[in-house]
Amino acid sequence: MINKIILMCGLSLLTFRVKGSTVLPFQLVGKLIVIQAVVNDQMGNYILDTGTSNLVLNNQYHDPVFAGRKRKALGISGRPVKMVESFVDLQIGELKWRSLTAEVMSLEHLSRAKNLPIMGLIGTYVFRNYQLIIDFDNREILLTKVAGKHKEAPIDPGQPANVLLPIRTKAGIPVIEMQIEGVSLDFGLDTGSEVNIMDAKYLKPLKGGFSPGRAVKMLDVFQHPQLVNTGFLKNVIIDQFYCSNLKIAILPLKKFNLNTSGQSLNGLLSSDFIAHFKTSINFPAGRVKLWYRSGIEKLIYAKKD
Numbered sequence: 001m002i003n004k005i006i007l008m009c010g011l012s013l014l015t016f017r018v019k020g021s022t023v024l025p026f027q028l029v030g031k032l033i034v035i036q037a038v039v040n041d042q043m044g045n046y047i048l049d050t051g052t053s054n055l056v057l058n059n060q061y062h063d064p065v066f067a068g069r070k071r072k073a074l075g076i077s078g079r080p081v082k083m084v085e086s087f088v089d090l091q092i093g094e095l096k097w098r099s100l101t102a103e104v105m106s107l108e109h110l111s112r113a114k115n116l117p118i119m120g121l122i123g124t125y126v127f128r129n130y131q132l133i134i135d136f137d138n139r140e141i142l143l144t145k146v147a148g149k150h151k152e153a154p155i156d157p158g159q160p161a162n163v164l165l166p167i168r169t170k171a172g173i174p175v176i177e178m179q180i181e182g183v184s185l186d187f188g189l190d191t192g193s194e195v196n197i198m199d200a201k202y203l204k205p206l207k208g209g210f211s212p213g214r215a216v217k218m219l220d221v222f223q224h225p226q227l228v229n230t231g232f233l234k235n236v237i238i239d240q241f242y243c244s245n246l247k248i249a250i251l252p253l254k255k256f257n258l259n260t261s262g263q264s265l266n267g268l269l270s271s272d273f274i275a276h277f278k279t280s281i282n283f284p285a286g287r288v289k290l291w292y293r294s295g296i297e298k299l300i301y302a303k304k305d
Contacts, residue, residue, distance in 0.1 A: 020145035022093030027139065029114045031194040031271045035141065037122060038091040039102075044119035047110075048134075048141070049192030050281070051268065052123035053172020055090065055100055058107035061119045062086070081105055090126065095143060097126065121192060124172040124283065131282040134191075136275050136293060146284040161289035163239040167281070171260040173268075174281055176288060179237040181209035185266040189281070189288070191274060196246060198233070198267035199253040209234050211245075218249065241290070244301055246273070273299070 026035045026048070033048040044061065064086040083105035090097040102120075111118045133142040167174040173188035183205050190197075195218070203210050213230035229250045236243040248267065257264040276299045277290040 020095075022095050022143050024093050024141040024143060025139055026141055028275075029116055031275065032114070033134065033141075033191055033271060034116070034118075035092065035122070037120075039088050039120065041089075042119070045116055046120045046122050047118060047192055049121040049190075050124050051173055051188065051190030051192040052121055053125045054121075054123045055088070055102040055126060056083075056107070056121040056123065057086070057088070057102050057104045058111070058119050059084075059104050060106070060108055060111070061117070062088075062102075062104055064104045090122075092122070092126075092143065095145075100126070124169070124174070127281075128283050131280060131285075133281075134274070134279045136278065146282060159291065161280070162292045163241050163277075163288075163290035165239050165288050167286050167288050168262070169283075170262045170265055171256075173265070174283070174288060175263075175265065176238065176269075180206050180233055180235060183209065186263060188265050188268045189274060189279075190268040191271045193268055193270040194272055196248045196268065196270045196273055197251050197253070198248045199265075200229075200250050201252075201254070202266040203231075203250070206233070213247070216249075241300075243299055246299075 024035050026033050028034070029045075029047075034045050035048055036043060037046045039057065039062065042061065049056075064084045083103040086102045086104050087099050088102045090100050107118055107120065127143070129145055131142075131144045131146050133144075135142065165176045167176055167189075169175060170186075170188060173190060175186050175188050178185050178187055185202065211232045211234060213232060215227050215229050217225055218228045231248055231250060233246040233248055234244065236246045253265055253267070276293055276296050278293060279291075280287075280289040282288070
């Protein structure tokens with residue numbers, strides 16, 4: 001399987017400014033991508049979260065404007081969350097959106113955990129007409145409006161991607177297919193999660209493709225402690241990419257899958273996984289591209305700890 005790996009070149013992909021694009025610097029807080037954005041003329045720290053479709057605002061900093069209905073929603077964990085709908089203006093870099101629907105809820109736990117005022121989460125609905133390129137080497141995001149399904153931002157035409165895959169979406173989450181021991185699995189790309197996740201329901205068919213690990217204490221997104229089993233997915237294949245041992249936390253996705261339309265997710269690939277690549281997600285074209293970064297061999301030949 002090792003011969004499936006494409007020879008890695010030094011990754012220095014050039015990006016070009018085109019009309020309808022903006023370059024956003026970001027910082028990593030823990031393993032999360034944090035950018036500066038402006039909501040209703042108020043600038044602050046926002047997490048780039050491809051694990052949600054919505055613009056989510058922290059009620060510590062945002063009062064609902066033209067408040068809509070109050071409701072409960074389910075996150076990935078299946079835990080119900082109280083929120084209020086609102087309508088806001090958003091600016092990211094030079095790009096602006098007017099009268100976006102936002103969900104206002106408590107994110108105090110997140111600010112406390114990261115020791116940083118987190119004003120909200122920017123989900124995938126905002127980017128539905130855009131190509132999103134995350135460049136960890138330069139700590140930049142290139143966000144470009146896509147004119148049609150087959151148009152892309154002209155990034156380094158001479159450097160082919162190491163991984164090229166179609167994506168579908170589940171509740172706005174971009175979903176790719178990977179193979180383990182001949183079994184196809186659908187995993188979401190979730191920049192809002194710091195750990196890879198898989199539902200125990202889908203482990204049994206993998207047989208020798210899964211090795212159990214130890215139970216660890218983890219905090220959920222609401223900072224509630226819980227004991228979580230971990231393990232390793234073995235011989236993971238994603239297009240031309242191969243990984244010997246991919247560490248996962250075993251958490252239920254049943255409620256999320258039942259309460260969202262579309263084919264069920266088997267698991268989620270976190271920001272920790274995505275950070276090994278320069279990543280392009282083209283939402284209109286339904287396509288993801290990955291370029292290996294320096295140090296990718298640490299993921300390819302990962303050993304169990």
